[in-house]
Amino acid sequence: MLSTYRDCLSSPHAKYLFATNLLGRLPQGMAPLAIALYLRSQHLGFGTVGVITALYGLSMAVGGPLLGRAVDKYGQVRVLCWSAIGSGAGFLSLAWSGDGGIGVAAPSAILAGLLSPPLEPSLRALWPSVLRDRRALGAAYALDASLQEVIFMAGPLLVVLVSSLADPTAGLVVTTAAMIAGTLGFVLPEPVQAWRAEPRHPDWAGPLRSGRFRRLLVSMLFVGGSLGALNISSVVYQEHVGNAGMSGILLGVNAAGALLGGLYYGARQWRISPPRQLTLLLAGMAVCYLPMALVPPPVVAGVLVFCAGLFLSPVLACAFTIIGELAPKGTATEAFAWMITAILAGNALGSSSAGWAGQHFGLWASFLVLGIAGIASTLVFAPLLQNTAQPRAGLEAAEETGL
Structure with missing residues (x-):
C-alpha cells in the first residue's frame, strides 16, 4: 500500500x-x-x-x-x-x-x-x-489533504x-x-x-463559467459548513457534558481520522470514477454526522466524528482530482483557489448556523446542522455523475451552454 x-x-x-x-x-x-x-x-x-x-x-x-x-x-x-x-x-x-x-x-x-x-x-x-x-497524482492530492490536518494541529x-x-x-x-x-x-x-498555465479563454468569469464547476463549489461550501458547525457544536457539547477538554478531544479525533483516511485513500487504486467516489464519500460523511443529533454519550460521539474524519480528506483529495478535470484550460490555480474560498465561506456559515441553532433550540439542533450540511453536499453534487465522465473537449463545449 x-x-x-x-x-x-x-x-x-x-x-x-x-x-x-x-x-x-x-x-x-x-x-x-x-x-x-x-x-x-x-x-x-x-x-x-x-x-x-x-x-x-x-x-x-x-x-x-x-x-x-x-x-x-x-x-x-x-x-x-x-x-x-x-x-x-x-x-x-x-x-x-x-x-x-x-x-x-x-x-x-x-x-x-x-x-x-x-x-x-x-x-x-x-x-x-x-x-x-495518474495514480501518483491521486496519491499526491490525498497526501496533501492529509498533511493539511497536520498544519491545523501543529x-x-x-x-x-x-x-x-x-x-x-x-x-x-x-x-x-x-x-x-x-x-x-x-x-x-x-x-x-x-510552470505556465495553458492558454485560457479570455473572459471575466474564469473557471466560474463552468456550470459543473459551480455545482462542485456549492457542494464544497456545504462540506465547509459541516466543519464550521462541528467547531461550534463541540463547544456546546463540552458544556453539556461538563468536560472542559471535550471540544478539543472531538476536534482532535476528527483531525486524526482525516489524516488516516486520507493516507489510506491515496494509497489505494480505486476502480470507480472520481465523481462516483466523491458521491459515496460525501454520503458516508453525512451518515456519520447525522446520529450526532441524538446527542450520544462522549465515547459514541468520539467514534462518530472520527469516522466522519475518515471521509474528510478523501473528499478533498477526490474533489482536487475532479477540479483538475472540470476547470477550463488555463484556470487551474484559480479553480483550486475557489475551492478553498468555498470551504472557508461554508465554515463561517456553518459556525453561525450551529451557534444560532444551539442557542434557540438546543444541542441536538446544533448537531443537526452537521448532518444537514452533509446531506446537502451529497445532493448538490450527485447530478454531476451523468455528465462529469465526458471527455474534456466535450466538457469545454458544453460549458458554453452554462450547464
Whole structure:
C-alpha cells in the first residue's frame, strides 16, 4: 500500500515541493490564534478580537481566487513572492501596531489575509506537470489533504509555544518568517520556475463559467459548513457534558481520522470514477454526522466524528482530482483557489448556523446542522455523475451552454 506514496515522493523535486509548500502554508494554522493572542495582549476586547480575526479569514477568502488568477496569467514565481512580501508586511504592521487599536490592527489583518500567497492551489496546479502517472497524482492530492490536518494541529501548538517562551508579538513574527521562508523555498525548483498555465479563454468569469464547476463549489461550501458547525457544536457539547477538554478531544479525533483516511485513500487504486467516489464519500460523511443529533454519550460521539474524519480528506483529495478535470484550460490555480474560498465561506456559515441553532433550540439542533450540511453536499453534487465522465473537449463545449 505504501508503494504508491513511494512512487509519488520518488519523483524529482516532490519531497522538496511538499516540505517547502507546507512550511509556507503553516500560517494557515498559526495566524488566527497568533492574531487573537496578540490583540488580547494589547487589551482589546473579545468582540474586537473576533471581528479582526474574522476580517483576516474573509480577506483570505476574497484574495485567494484573485491571486490564483494572477498565477495563471503571470506564473507562480512572481505572484507568490510579491504576495508573500505583502502579506508579511501586513503581519509585521500588526505586530508593531502596539496599542494603536482597531484602526491600525484591522487594515493590517486585511492586508495579511488578502495577499496570503496561494501556495495551496499553486502546488495542486503544479502536480500534473511533475507527476505524469495518474495514480501518483491521486496519491499526491490525498497526501496533501492529509498533511493539511497536520498544519491545523501543529500551527496553534507552535504559536502557544512561541508566545509562552517570548511574547505574543513573537507569534506573529514567526508566522511571517515561516510564510516567507516556505514561499521563497518553494519557488526555487525548475518545475515551479518553468510552470505556465495553458492558454485560457479570455473572459471575466474564469473557471466560474463552468456550470459543473459551480455545482462542485456549492457542494464544497456545504462540506465547509459541516466543519464550521462541528467547531461550534463541540463547544456546546463540552458544556453539556461538563468536560472542559471535550471540544478539543472531538476536534482532535476528527483531525486524526482525516489524516488516516486520507493516507489510506491515496494509497489505494480505486476502480470507480472520481465523481462516483466523491458521491459515496460525501454520503458516508453525512451518515456519520447525522446520529450526532441524538446527542450520544462522549465515547459514541468520539467514534462518530472520527469516522466522519475518515471521509474528510478523501473528499478533498477526490474533489482536487475532479477540479483538475472540470476547470477550463488555463484556470487551474484559480479553480483550486475557489475551492478553498468555498470551504472557508461554508465554515463561517456553518459556525453561525450551529451557534444560532444551539442557542434557540438546543444541542441536538446544533448537531443537526452537521448532518444537514452533509446531506446537502451529497445532493448538490450527485447530478454531476451523468455528465462529469465526458471527455474534456466535450466538457469545454458544453460549458458554453452554462450547464
